[in-house]
Each structure stands twice: as C-alpha cells, then as structure tokens.
Amino acid sequence: MNKNSKIYVAGHRGLVGSAIVKNLQEKGYTNLIYKTHQELDLINQKAVEEFFAKQKPEYVILAAAKVGGIVANNTYRADFIYENLQIQNNVIHQSYIHNVKKLLFLGSTCIYPKNAPQPMSEECLLTSPLEYTNEPYAIAKIAGIKMCESYNLQYGTNFISVMPTNLYGPNDNFDLENSHVIPALIRKIHDAKINNLTEVEIWGSGKPRREFMYSEDMADACVYIMEQINFKDVVNSCTSGGCEPITNNQYTNIQITNTHLNIGTGSDISIKELAELMKRIIGFNGELKFNTNKPDGTLEKLTNVSKLHTLGWKHKVELDVGIRKIYEWYKNEYK
Helix, strand or coil: CCCCCCEEEECCCCHHHHHHHHHHHHCCCCCEECCCCCCCCCCCHHHHHHHHHHHCCCEEEECCCCCCCHHHHHHCHHHHHHHHHHHHHHHHHHHHHCCCCEEEEECCHHHCCCCCCCCECHHHCCCCCCCHHHHHHHHHHHHHHHHHHHHHHHHCCCEEEEEECEEECCCCCCCCCCCCHHHHHHHHHHHHHHCCCCEEEEECCCCCEECEEEHHHHHHHHHHHHHHCCHHHHHHHHCCCCCEECCCCCEECCCCCCCCEEECCCCCEEHHHHHHHHHHHHCCCCEEEEECCCCCCCCEECECCHHHHHCCCCCCCCHHHHHHHHHHHHHHHCC
16 A cells, blocks of 8 residues: 555444554555445445445455444344445445455454364364354354455455454443443443442453453554555465465465454453453452353453464554553543
C-alpha cells in the first residue's frame, strides 16, 4: 500500500475498526474512506454495490460485524448468522467485482471447535463440533474464511482472513447485556467501587482460561499484514512442499485450506486471576463472588500464533499494561 492508496475500513467505529483507522493515520495513510451504518447499510446488497462502484477502493479492511457476548450470541442466534453472512457476502463479492488489490477479513477464534487441542492452531478448523452458544456467529465467520479462500483459488484475488483472540481496548462495548469479559468486569468492579458495594458477582466458576489482546496491538498486526503479507505468503507458511504458486496466482499440486491467520498473544489467564488483577488495578476492596449457576463456556481457548510469528509480527502490549490503559480510557469516557 502507498500512503495515498484509497483504503476502505468497514466498521470504523468499532473496537477493532477504530484502532485500525488510528494506526493507519499514525503511519501516514491519508486516503481513508469509511461510512457509518446510517450512511451505508452493509446488509443491503444494492447499497454496497453502488458504494463500491462510486468509491472504487484499492484496499478493503472488513472489520464490520454483529458481535456480542455469550448472552447475546445465544439469544439472537438468527440475527448473528444472517447479518454477518450478509455483510461478508456483500463486501467480499464487491471487492472481487471491483478489482480490490487486497482485502483483510476479520473473524474470531470462536471459529474453532469447542474441544480443540490447546493451543489452537489454524489446522483445527472444522475438525469437531463448535461451542453451542456462539455456533451461528462462528459458522458465519467460517463461511467468510472459506469465501476469501475460494475467491483466491478460483479468481486469483488477494483476500486474507485473520482470526483475533479476545480483544479489549478503546471504543469497546461496556453494555452488561452484550459486552465481552474485560469491559463487563471493568464496569462491574468500577461501579461497585464508586457505589461502596461490598461484593461483585461474576458469572461462572472463574476457572476458564482466556487469552486477551489489546486492540491497538491487533490493529498493528492488521496493518502489518496489509503492508507486508500476501495470500501466497500465507499459503507457503501453512503447507510443506508440493505447493507452487504460479504467475497468475493459481495454485496447483495440493489441497489448499486453513489459510487464515491467528492473531493473539499466545498466553492466557483464568477468569478468576483476571478479576483479581482488575480488582487491584481499579482499587476495589470488596469481595468477588463467583456464581457457579451461570455457564462457564469453554474451559480453555488459547491460540497458536506461531504462523504469524514466522511471518514477522509479534504483540507488544502485555495484559496488565493494557488493562491499566483501558481502565483510564473508560474513566475518561464514562464520567
């Protein structure tokens, strides 16, 4: 990408999209385009077609999605599969139709089976059943991976899929009904502190282990991939021998699959340890009560990030530093 390349960031107001826009701007990219949901409904096929025909972006970063926590995923199952499939289908297909040079599709590590071997490598995809509560969302994201992969193999496009681990950072969602773990805990523990409560209830046993990544690290990985990595590089990193890309980007002599990239830190922490860390950072002196009548979800979800390391990128922000950053952001934004 050149500094004046026309780059469309879909989902620029979200946790990941806003961090990507910030990263691009800090690196000197000056020709960024984005639309709010009111300006462009990505579920509307005709509207997306007209947008691409008019704007003609050279590069596309697809960070737009319907997302939520365990409650929202399990409650609004139809919404999650329908809306995400529509968004992906429209943006990816129009990127092909309008000869976009490179597209980055963002998914989630919830694509992996419920009982996937730990740490989860890209090769675990579609090897056993998914976690039930987020199955519709996961299936939509798997479809997006396969759509990018298939367009690359059939049409010679340069579409790359990345699967970030659990993210947190500025512009996160702090709504308790549909937020993820870190923003939910920050809000609960902070509210308990300022209201002089003696305890905070946390869903589950606290035993599940999760991997967390600061959103600005994730954004840096995305921009690095857009600048440095092409589909052929990913293919070469995930196959051993027999796969020889030819000049028109068609691939022969091997079945090509699992060409997505995990993005994470490669380390995890239990929910109990996480809550205790937040309690110290926030300065809450009460008790943490774990409600074991509530679901735990998968007991362990850790990504294998060796492929991304081989391609030249590694995270920088450790968890304790990241939580201090997001807590300060939260206090400033939600006074």
